[in-house]
Amino acid sequence: MGETLAVELAPFSIRVLIVEPGAFRTENIFSQPFYEDNPIPDYDELRKVAIAHYKAVDGMQPGDPLKAMQALVDVIHGEGRAKGKAWPLFLPLGVETETAIRDKFETLDGLIDEWDELIRDTRLDNLWYGTALLALSVLLLLVFQKIIEFRRAVHSVNNHPGYRLLLNTLGPIENFFPRVPGITPGGFHMWRRKHKDFESHGWDVITYASPSTLYMRIVSAFLGSKTNFYVADPDAIKEITTHRARFPKPVEQYKLLTFFGNNIVASEGEEWKRYRKITAPAFSERNNRLVWDETILIVQDLFNNVWGDQEEIAYNHAVDLTLPMALFVIGVAGFGRRIFWKEDELVPPGHKLTFKGALHTVAKEVFTKLVVPDWVLKLGLTESHRQTTLAFDELHMYLVEMIRARKESEKKEERYDLFSSLLDANEEEEDGQVKLQDSELIGNLFIFLIAGHETTAHTLCYVFAMLAMHPEEQETLYEHIKTKSVIQDGGLLDYECMNALPYCGWVLNETLRMFPPVHSIPKSVAEDTTITISNAEARYWEDPHTFKPKRFMDDKWPRDAFLxxxxxxxxxLGRRFTETESVAVIAMIVSRPAKKTRTQIKTGPKYDAS
Ligand code: HEM
Known part of the structure; x- marks a missing residue:
């Protein structure tokens, strides 16, 4: 019996190693009990032994199969250890006879080929296996690290109530994420949920804590830290916004806004002070007057040359009206370039776009420029990418030319657009040095466009939406403008009349209170600090979800809660710029003499205040 077993098992030793590589794949050789406490075999050695052994089989002189087997096992496990160890190695391969092996491999070459294939496959399998094992270990380690980080994060916010999330971020990509409890607060959550999160946690300061993730690190230019305090308490906000040194701006989050040059929005400390000192005087009373006068002309141009005598004007989306309008205003009052609704300028020599075209595309594609890396844009894979690159290059070129022309002109016109004022202020040298380099001038001019265009356009869009949804308010506003008799016969409206139209300002304020285009402003904390906070109640504004412009009528409204x-x-810096432009637009459009039907601005789905 014992002999038979020996004879039968000997050929298996050859099959194990040669014939069934599949068996190694599915039942990995290293997982066999035999190998658990033994070293991994050296396949090249095994190969030599197997070939030597098989040569004997091939030559029909099998010799002693058991001895061959033992020789094989000795190679694997060292001299003298074969006894009793060989057999489990071959068990998973099924039992066959020596004759079957001879049938299968008529020549030694066939055997060697299969043997080599087996080695390749087994090594590959082991590589995958090893890699997978390594990856799993790294993953487990990471999870463990994240759990510790997360516990630390929660501890660092003193367990103050709030959200515990995997992704605690404010980046451009997760703005499109849905709200998933425990994972992400959902896109634009601060804007969408308004005061709800504070109410549900019972405080006007709540915390967001999460472990840092690779994703957060990659897009960290946009993100807060892994712990954030969200503050809706006006007293705390006052403390934070007043003490700039203790609560500096996290400028690394604004880096993306410096592609044309450093600027006031994306800077802090001494650099910011320098920018603010030079740029602030450009937002002068004379500039406000220019904003007013030019806005009136732009709206008149719209009435005369676009709307004409049409009985009904309908826009599917009010931004189709307000975006170009705000762009034309910043074009002229910001950059000193008058732009008309219909008139198309010629493309000047050396350019591929008109100034209007470049400004328009830049304003439209700012988001693309912010989120798509430059090297991807330069590949020009899509039409939008090609247009974005072209428009940004063109606008940059226009600004460089405009700066050169203004510097070279001998007699400078008195102009009060932001561009001219900034350049004039920059020429008054300090200690024999110009104040801003050209790249800083362009960076700052460009940031006025970014800061002022969409914010104003979307605010005006909401103004019209709210008026359309509250016809009684629209009527009161209309009567208010009419009774003030400020609109002249030619449809013009003087800057001096602005103060006579407070209702327009209240409508603007009420819209901004309910739909602020900038809904959160990040700050970092430079030192250990204590702020006093209170329980959340809707105590700043009465009936906060109702559109009531008259709440701004007297001086009693809570100024610190209007941000x-x-x-x-x-x-x-552009607050007065926006207010002036908005009041002029609201007054002109709402009071437009009715044709057969009043101008209609359609809005999207009804706003649900609940
Ligand atoms: C409805 C319209 C507007 C709103 C709601 C608005 C809102 C804001 C907010 C919240 C900030 C602070 C941002 C931060 O610290 O990160 C800011 C800063 C700024 N805004 Fe506006 N803005 C508007 C229009 C404008 C316009 C029209 C201009 C210029 C033409 C402008 C120029 C600036 C500048 C230069 C700063 C930076 C100030 C500094 O850091 O010292 N803004 N704006």
């Missing part, structure tokens, strides 16, 4: 333009030393 669309930020507050403190870093408050918006």
């Amino acid at each position: 669309p333009f930020n507050a403190g030393p870093r408050a918006c």
